[in-house]
Amino acid sequence: MKIIIGLAALLFSTSAVAQDAGSVIQDCSDCPRMVVIPAGDFVMGTPIGAYEVNEESGEGPPIRISIRSAYAIGETEVTIGNFKTFVEATGYDAGTGCNVLRDGNFEDPDASWRKPVQPRRARDSHPVSCIDYAASVAYAAWLSERTGETYRLPSESEWEFAARAGTTAPRPWGANNSFEGVSLSLTCEHANAYDGEAQKTYTFPWPYARCNDGYADVAPVASFAPSAYGLYDMMGNLWERVQDCHTTSYWGRPPDERAWVWEGGCERRVVRGGGWYSRPTNVRPARRASGSPEGRGNDLGFRLVRELK
Numbered sequence: 001m002k003i004i005i006g007l008a009a010l011l012f013s014t015s016a017v018a019q020d021a022g023s024v025i026q027d028c029s030d031c032p033r034m035v036v037i038p039a040g041d042f043v044m045g046t047p048i049g050a051y052e053v054n055e056e057s058g059e060g061p062p063i064r065i066s067i068r069s070a071y072a073i074g075e076t077e078v079t080i081g082n083f084k085t086f087v088e089a090t091g092y093d094a095g096t097g098c099n100v101l102r103d104g105n106f107e108d109p110d111a112s113w114r115k116p117v118q119p120r121r122a123r124d125s126h127p128v129s130c131i132d133y134a135a136s137v138a139y140a141a142w143l144s145e146r147t148g149e150t151y152r153l154p155s156e157s158e159w160e161f162a163a164r165a166g167t168t169a170p171r172p173w174g175a176n177n178s179f180e181g182v183s184l185s186l187t188c189e190h191a192n193a194y195d196g197e198a199q200k201t202y203t204f205p206w207p208y209a210r211c212n213d214g215y216a217d218v219a220p221v222a223s224f225a226p227s228a229y230g231l232y233d234m235m236g237n238l239w240e241r242v243q244d245c246h247t248t249s250y251w252g253r254p255p256d257e258r259a260w261v262w263e264g265g266c267e268r269r270v271v272r273g274g275g276w277y278s279r280p281t282n283v284r285p286a287r288r289a290s291g292s293p294e295g296r297g298n299d300l301g302f303r304l305v306r307e308l309k
Helices: 002-018 080-090 133-147 156-164 183-190 196-201
Strands: 034-037 040-044 063-067 071-074 098-101 105-108 239-245 269-272 288-291
Touching: 034 156, 040 156, 063 156, 071 156, 080 133, 156 239, 156 269, 239 288
Parallel strands: none
Antiparallel strands: 034 071, 040 063, 098 105, 239 269, 269 288
């Protein structure tokens, strides 16, 4: 009896510790590592008229959000290795044909999550891309069934709260004076954006960060410094899908962690964070864009939320 009570107490204690803010949960050896994010309040979005605000994207007016309970979010974007485990276990067909960035942006009928063109030599440690919204939802549902826990895409407010990592600056690494190519030289330590290294290979008609991060395009996950919350690549590398339908402002959205969706589905859904080819001003927590749920792109990935009991 003493042994049983002792084990029960130990298990209870371990569970409690595992859900402390900043701790890491991994439900199986090939499941994504999930970092616990605390509940809290924050201001979502960017003031109208701010230097970097993109008013067309609907990142304002700012709204105060209350995240009412802790949750866990992926330490990194879901990787090719993670997704491969799902496909091999279920036979899921994620399809082929993907928009790639090569001599312009066009659909390559042969590109797929296994061969996304960028990176040229895709490895299991690279973030998975070239899948549609339904495939990311299917992967989350499979993880949920496999582990008995609830996995899903994050809401837009959960994503931005985690990306800000407790800061109010335009970027969590403290670049308050956000003038492209000058004060944003810190980008290369923290995020994979369009920089001097990428500019050697890809000539895009927008500014690049005046620093070199060593990657011409997509980097393996966790190649850059983590945030204060212990998360990697929230900004840069790949844009990330969230649940919310895309809107042209925050007027009327839920003032908490709930996703803003409506019956009948979304014509377009929000994507967040910028990618490896993004101009530096777009690589920040408040930046948002939209994507077709059916679209596949090698600039678009995702990370998951795991709900806490």
